[in-house]
Amino acid sequence: MTFHPSALESIPEHEAINLVSDKMMVLNKQTRFSFWECSHLDCIAYPGSKRAMFCRAIQRPLWALIFIIGILTVAWQCFLYLFPYNVELVNFPSERSSSFSDWSTYGVIPIPCHSHNDYWRHVPLRSALRAGCISVEVDVWPWGNEILVGHSPSTVLRGTLQSLYLDPLLKMLDTHNEPPSHNWPKVMSQEMVGLFSNDPKQSLTLLVDCKTEGDRTWPLLVEQLNPFREKGYLTHFNGSDVVYGPITVVVSGDAPLHLLLENTTYRDVFYDAPLDNLTFPAEITADDNKSMDSTYNPSNSYYASADFRTAIGSLSLSRLSDVQLAILRSQVRAAHKLGLKVRYWGTPTWPVGLRNYVWHVLVHEGVDVINTDDLRGATRQDWKPHHRWQWWV
Template identity: 30%
Template sequence: MTMIAHTLATGSTVVALLAAPQTATAAPAAETTAELGAPLAQAHAHNDYEHDRPLLDALEHGFTSVEADVWLVEGELRVAHDAWELAEAPTLEEAYLAPLAGLVSPNGKQLYPGHDGDFQLLIDIKSEGPATWAAIEEELAEHKKFITGYHQGEIKDRAVEAVISGNRPLADMQAATTRYSFYDGRSTDLASALAPQFMPLVSENWTKLFTWQGVGEMPAVERETLHQYVETAHAAGYRVRFWATNDIAGPARENLWTELQAAGVDHINTDDLPGLQEFLTR
């Protein structure tokens, strides 16, 4: 068996990672490099795994949140959008956890050097909730050095906060006295009084609450609704994210992003990494 080396560049520092032993018939893993960009607190990579280099491309553009769709397949956690892609899909360990392990600071408390903010790993469960979450917890626990954890009411803050979306097993997560992931709520949870130590994030389909997609002025009533929504979430200690926002490059998307930024939305959703980076760094 051979060991395949991956190199990840963090500024001038190159970190070597050793992948799991490969079988004789396995194709050798390609060498990859990533130079971390300046961190952007509002940048969220929707369906990050669909980029040429999952995680690494987002980090080069300064993203502080990435989304991975995960399926439990014969005991393995595979990252893919659709079931038909699973046979060739990387595992959660390969695409995210192992690279993060090589990039975080030695004490596990920072990903971007000098940046104290958390990096969010949003894990969207696509398969059956309880079993998939249990498998996710096992893998996260193996990386507890840099994964934020909860134990009997106490939070141990680390560089990466894993948040569970999709098929979220609410009862199982609430019952856990120790866990390494947190709950992604919905708009209906804003008044739930769930502790932000359990539910730090509230995500919602933009089109469920709003009709405007950036063309012309945002209707005053919708702007007021957006600001009130964000203020309510922040007062309860929750971050805010929307999906299904207009992500077609052009003036309409720019208008929408401007309104999201002005309202204080914490995570702006996009598939266009350079586009959002350019918008947020003007």
Template identity: 35%
Template structure:
């Protein structure tokens, strides 16, 4: 059999060869967070091609045009690398490819089919990595510029996803799933932004809670006291070095290092938060792998990785 052979009328353009949800077939989903995404030329596609479920955009608001630009530092900002171009438009493209609607697919009313067993609100089929998958792509937006203006710019620039109904949202009583879940981090969890996000009864942005400060409280813009909970912040994060004194250069000590780290992860999860420790050691690779293996065995929800190719093969 030649690799170019097709038994169907129409050859390679035959409708039998088109499987809408096969856009990302054979890509298993992996609970990896793609850290330092700004290093990648095509961050969304690179991450998703490895099955990575969580990506991150570092954004700066330019007061000249009120547009968000992507970079970790001011020195690396360029006019072309906007939040819209590098992230939002790419996510829209991925989800449109994975949710084809044409004369072939609309023959079946699969919206009703999926909403029968799926509870409170009807929703269209969407998939990230395989047919029927309902695991959202998590987009962390790290606000580098301070102030509410950056927060409002993020909300504004999410419009293409919002208009298509593709953002996970909180409707005041429960979370309504969507294919993209947006979490603010960095300056996005500062007191001024938290004060606005927490009181909102209908919102499509969430927060990344500080894992080591889950008992802190603050006043919302409505004058009500708020605290961290999993409906506001589904994930709690901290730097690896702030969470443990273990460096990974040797096997973790069961009593003085492993037990406290395990307790930190399990106690955070018992409160409903998923856990992520960022900036774990990157080099040497045997140290990196030892830390990944230990964190995975201790049950952390997300492995944070700069080298996502290595994490995907881990």
């Protein structure tokens, strides 16, 4: 029923007061409880007016849109939290030209992450490089004269180590190290650069995990590395020192250590030493050359790795205990005294909060690369060993 103020003139005063009071109560109730209605008094008093109809036409869709956007935002954040591996890193092209614009890693900042089982990614190798990972892992199987890639014989990919990794790496390095012009003087030869434009001296570690028959895989790998070797792209041991190059090749799994150690004057493939089984003389210091007397040293090994659950143990109360932290520190200290870089695999992956906590503790304690399946999550971390993380341990 429509109410108009002129109607009050034809009724007694006490009835007019009651009528106005009742009408105000109705208006208060409508204003308080009507979420979709306009709060203007005129729109409430005259719901059939043009203004009221206009407000309803605008306000209801607006609130509905805000509600839908809110639901979608919450759903997307829940998806990222629960299933981070299903979202690949997206790089947007930069409009600013640069001398490094033709690099596939232009604008990428290298981070100490290790792309675990990299061949499972939508774009093997390149996804890890675009995320800034300085280490990638590939499982291999010998097959005739080729080295196949896959976690098991039943899941090998169509590509090979050559086609999926070695050929793309060689092409990128050739492009990055191409002289500015054909007339470039030989005396002004360029210094060797790697894969990352933001840090051209950063070496990429290619961890080759030999799943079986390491003795058969070894000669195939050594032969396929010849183009890198001839162009000086490989980190190598020259008989006295380790000379770092754009690519550092490390073998793991069933890799034949005895074949790697045969050549005592030159090596460009290094071993992944067992982190939880290192032995070294107690008197060795970080800068002591006696570390070369150990079975695993920089002349033959690059990484020292271990399964986190085996070496450290499972986490109770979602944190590292004092005993576990002491074990972690002793293993990191032992590897660093020998000149090796530390890596743990099998770290917690879910829930994300626990995963990030373990990552940050490892970085704070000096672990050199973080094993990860979630490239997107890795790029969101601050990998500097800040002291503010100490309260977590």
